[in-house]
Amino acid sequence: MTKAEVVKEIAQKTGLDKADVLSCVEGFMEVVKESLINEENVYLRGFGSFIVKKRAAKAARDILKNTTIIVPEHKIPAFKPAKSFASAVRNQK
Secondary structure, X not given: OOHXXXXXXXXXXXXXXXXHHHHHXXXXXXXXXXXXXXXXXXXXXXXXXXXXXXXXXXXXXXXXXXXXXXXXXXXXXEEEEOHHHHHXXXXXX
């Protein structure tokens, strides 16, 4: 599902104008991005959490040059679904 399809679906369910829904969806995404950049997790009860994960430094291989390189420690954004959300998807037939 694309962002446009999400906006269309929300507009149909709520009766709001698509432009208003689009600005709300984009505003939500911007707030989540800014929070994760500032290393603040976002918790949405019953839906899930947008979190910042730390990846440890590790050795990797450059197969073209046949050398070992060190990948430094870094942070990545991640989503962890709520238990009720994950079980609803898992139990779908």
